[in-house]
Amino acid sequence: MGILSWIVFGLIAGALAKWIMPGKDPGGFLVTMGIGIAGAFVGGFVGTLLGFGGISGFNLGSMVLAVLGAIGLLALYRQMKK
Structure with missing residues (x-):
């Protein structure tokens, strides 16, 4: 996939x-979307490390990994900003 x-x-x-x-969320919509982009990278990386495969294109498995990564980063961001 390209950038x-x-x-x-x-x-x-x-x-x-x-x-x-x-x-x-502190930071609003743009920060949340940035966290989503970073979450896609993190989800793909962690999925590859755990053997689930990486983000390989626009498919359901890749979307699940990306959303889980984004949820994790969003939860972490909320905890840090409290």
């Missing part, structure tokens, strides 16, 4: 993570 695909994929993952974990 533009990663960005779009991360934006979708961030939006889904925000939908799954609603609430007031």
Whole structure:
């Protein structure tokens, strides 16, 4: 996947993570979307380390890994900003 695909994929993952974990986030919508992009990278990396495979394109398995990574980073971000 190219860099533009990663960005779009991360934006979708961030939006889904925000939908799954609603609430007031410090930093607003743009920070949440940035966390989604970073979560796509983290989810793919951790998934590869654990043997689930990485993010290989726009498919369901890759989206699940990206959303889980975004949820993890969003939860961590909320804890750090409290």
